Amino acid sequence: MKIDFTLKKLHLKETFSIAYGNYNHRDALLIELSHHKCKGYGECVAIDYYQINLQDFIFKLKAIKHQIEAQKIIHPKDFFKYLSDLNLHSFLLSALDCAYWDLFGKLENKGFLELNNLPSENLVESSITISIGDIKEQINKIEKSDWTQFKVKCKGLHKNDIEKLLQLNKNIALDSNASFTDEDCIWLQENVDIQKFSYLEQPRPIDCYKILNKEGFANWMADEDCQNIDSLEELIPYYKSINIKLMKCGGLTPALEMIKKAKALNYKIMIGCMTESTVGISAGCLLTGLVDFTDLDGANLISNDYATGNFVENGKIVLSEKPGLGIDLK
Template identity: 35%
Template sequence: MQILLKKYTLALKHTFSISRESHDYQDTMIVGLSLNGQTGYGEATSNPYYKITVESMMGEIETVREKIESFDFTLPEVFHQFLTEQGLSNFTICALDLAAHDLYGKLLGKPLYDIWGTGINHYPTSNYTIGIADIPTMVRKMEEKPWPIYKIKLGTENDVEIVRELRKHTDAIFRIDANCAWTAEETIANAPLLKELAVEFLEQPLKASDWDGMKKVSEHCVLPVIADESCILESDVEACGPYFDGINIKLTKCGGLTPALRMIKKGKAMGLKVMVGCMTESSVGISAIAQLAPQLDFVDMDGAMLLKEDIANGIRINEDASLEFPKLGGSGITLK
């Protein structure tokens, strides 16, 4: 196989703020794996919370480039095991694993959902994320993008008031993501008020390490709670089971589609709701997430929709929130 690496700096339509950071640009690494006239593409974004940069990921790949290019590629799962043995970070493994899956499907001439035996007649609607801002700005973002489901980022001193004001402007479903900014007491107190405002669920209200707090929340919160920062690796699914109603899997954090498929299966077996979320990827990463959509209860795949300009073609999210799956094999990705 031949490896292609490229860094992009993706400009966002609006400043994107969550409880711990704000940014106007997102750095991302695109990986291409070429074999037998086909090229598969994968992606992983930089992330200061997890101390990941594009340069660090590219540096990791360069240290094992020769091994990867001489690898006898057959199945993505075998390739993923090989990558894990090289001691690479999960973000780097994700980009390579996504590229391997896209390549594998293109070599077979089949989309991944077909290879996995899942149809595309039914899939959840992606939410559209509204980052933290002043209320008029948040309202303006909703008016600019009318959508059936909004994920509202919170973690301010007036979170419930924000939701109360936003509710005056739309009948859409609301999902709340506090990104670890609340305490157990705040979560339990906020939940009844947010439930009255037609909030569907809360995502990761507490710090990932606050298991005592999550025990209180699991016993007293009137809204379902979905794990995000508490559910990174495959082993975290079982740990989250007693405390959460569902899990939000991020491909970059767990290491790609290969472990994500196992996490989906494990979560369902435990009776958890299963969601896959994005990290403001381009359509390279989003198209990989889309292949999983028929297996999910919830999906957050609006990353490319938040960009001023996309760098790839793949899954298309229409204005009515329906999906147009690409006809190419794999994840169906082509770079612009």
């Protein structure tokens, strides 16, 4: 097996504004694993909030390159166990895990769904993100969109804006990126109309969730508070829903285990994404038959997608039905 890795720059179609800042591009690291003329692809991106330095990842990959290339082709779950002993950041671990699933499936001429006996029908539609802006501009984007599910970004609580969004009679979620106060959260979870929002994502900064009451009217969804499977039990009294992102939890292999446990604990589950190309989105799409919400619009927000595979069209998940994760580079 051979490994190659390349830095990419993902250019956004328009400035993306969230509570953490404004962005016009994201830096990405593409990983390619190859064997017997088959190539598997995985990706991770640099996110300021998580203090990701892709140069550190490249340095690590150079250090373990010979070890990885010496590995025989084994089942992806066994390969993940091997990777778990290398002390890798979850973002890098995810890129390697996904690339190996893609390669293994192509070598076996089987898709990820077949390899894991997962559903390919009744896939949950994805939301499209409406970035922070004047409420009139946000509503205009929603009304003009061909999508049917929306995630509206906000910075702090503006009650008049909340009322205007509720009047739209659309499928809308809120994501404050941890910018709500304790008082905001109390008002939201005690307001009966708030249950009209499909979910309210990461209302408070990480580890500041104890003001939340999942028995209230707000469907609180943990994002940054829910990094991996170890987070689930502690969050039970506070959150009804969780956002699983492959880069947060370490890839497809741990995501499958996380979904299984989250269902046993009666969470509603979302498969989410960062700003990613079709390489990353293709992996997430394959889990959408297992969850309650989907937010996989990352590749739709960039202007220079460099891959083809599974994709999202006006919210609908379209699977390539090709082996592995279905990914090819353009």
